[in-house]
Amino acid sequence: MSAVVQRDAVGELPAGVHPVRRPVAAGARRAAMAMAPLRGVDLVHALDVDLPVLTPALRVATVHDMSVFDVPEAYSRVRATGERALLRTSLGRADLLLAVSAFTAERVQALLGRTCVVTPLAPARWARVPDPEQVREVRARHGLPERFLLQVGTVEPRKDVALVAAAARELDVPLVLAGAGSTGPDAPAGSTGLGYVDVADLPALYRAATVVTYASRYEGFGLPPVEAMACGGAVVASAVGALPEVVHDGAVLVRRHTVDAWVAALRPLLADEPARQQLRERAVADAGLLSWRSTAAQTVAAYRNLGARL
Structure with a gap:
């Protein structure tokens, strides 16, 4: 078996796979080389x-x-x-x-x-429920608040972080962002940006969050919320594209893309620890259906x- 990869990704190939190297490129040049x-x-x-x-x-x-x-x-x-x-x-x-x-x-x-x-x-191999000590260490290292909403991913219009930020303000709960743009000018006012977070920290970050949000407007699959579920996160996501199909009962789905709808979905979970724990348990079970x-x-x-x- 051979894999056509850019030169900077050769080291990520599994053992036994022969690399067919291509120059590092993007956009039209990368497509042309492919x-x-x-x-x-x-x-x-x-x-x-x-x-x-x-x-x-x-x-x-x-x-x-x-x-x-x-x-x-x-x-x-x-x-x-x-x-x-x-x-x-x-x-x-x-x-x-x-x-x-x-x-x-x-x-x-x-x-x-x-x-x-x-x-x-x-879910990726790293997406597993972390132990409590890992959660405590990541919480302390990133200075995370006691309770918070978390959205992981690029800050861009399609992911609609602004909608979650508006819901967070209505609920008076901190919003923490992780990923590209989370510390930049497009990040919503009042949010806390962590910037790029190492993959090794993601399981503990998902588990530490009171609720993990994913307010996307379109998804062909929706791997980030599924990986959050596999880590034991309590996930609330938009009911768009493939998300209802892939999360099953392991996440709360929001049918309307409005602040009021998101507030209504988030408020019970923020207030009810047993409900969050039940959702976390369903999340791990449903994410485990995918391999x-x-x-x-x-x-x-x-x-x-x-x-x-x-």
């Missing part, structure tokens, strides 16, 4: 849509979302136009499409008329149905 011809392989699987041209191999592509079609306002006009063209070209060239959720599969069918096999994502072993087995079955000899 389409470079590949020879001497039986099957090529693009984990992020980009497929090589002029290859005799069976071609498989994983689709994570169709956001450039569904929420183009989240992108610049140039980027949205380019990515829509790339998606149409690559997905049209693929012999087999895999989608990370039934929601994404439905959007591919509606927009491009292609059928997908659904192979869900799963990379299962995803790998479903992927191999899809390869074989395509005709690959494995």
Whole structure:
């Protein structure tokens, strides 16, 4: 097995996987390099849509979302136009499409008329319930308040941190942000930004939070709330895209994207420790229904149905 990766990611490959190195690049240049011809392989699987041209191999592509079609306002006009063209070209060239959720599969069918096999994502290996000492250490090191809301991820309009901030002000509870932009000018006034947080700290951070929020406006899967659930976080998330499908009963879903709706969903959890504990227990159980072993087995079955000899 070989993997086409940028040079700075070679060290992250599992043992036994041969790297096919590409220069570090972004945007159109990266997409162009991903389409470079590949020879001497039986099957090529693009984990992020980009497929090589002029290859005799069976071609498989994983689709994570169709956001450039569904929420183009989240992108610049140039980027949205380019990515829509790339998606149409690559997905049209693929012999087999895999989608990370039934929601994404439905959007591919509606927009491009292609059928997908659904192979869900799963929490990362690090996403486990931390021990109490880890929680105490991370709480002290980051100077976290006794109770707080937490949202992890890039501060951008699609993640709507401003909505959570407004709900937090209404409830008079601190909001802590972690991730790109959380200490920048786009972070909501009154929030506490931690900046980039090492992955090793995330389980304890999710567990320390009174409630973990995820007020996204669109999700093709929704891995961050699922990973928060796997760490024993009490999660409240928007009922958009694939989120109802992937969180099951392990998170409280907010059906309306308004401050009042978010306040109504958060207030009972903030006030009721037994209710939070019950939600944490459901979260760990439901996140445990997803596994990379299962995803790998479903992927191999899809390869074989395509005709690959494995």
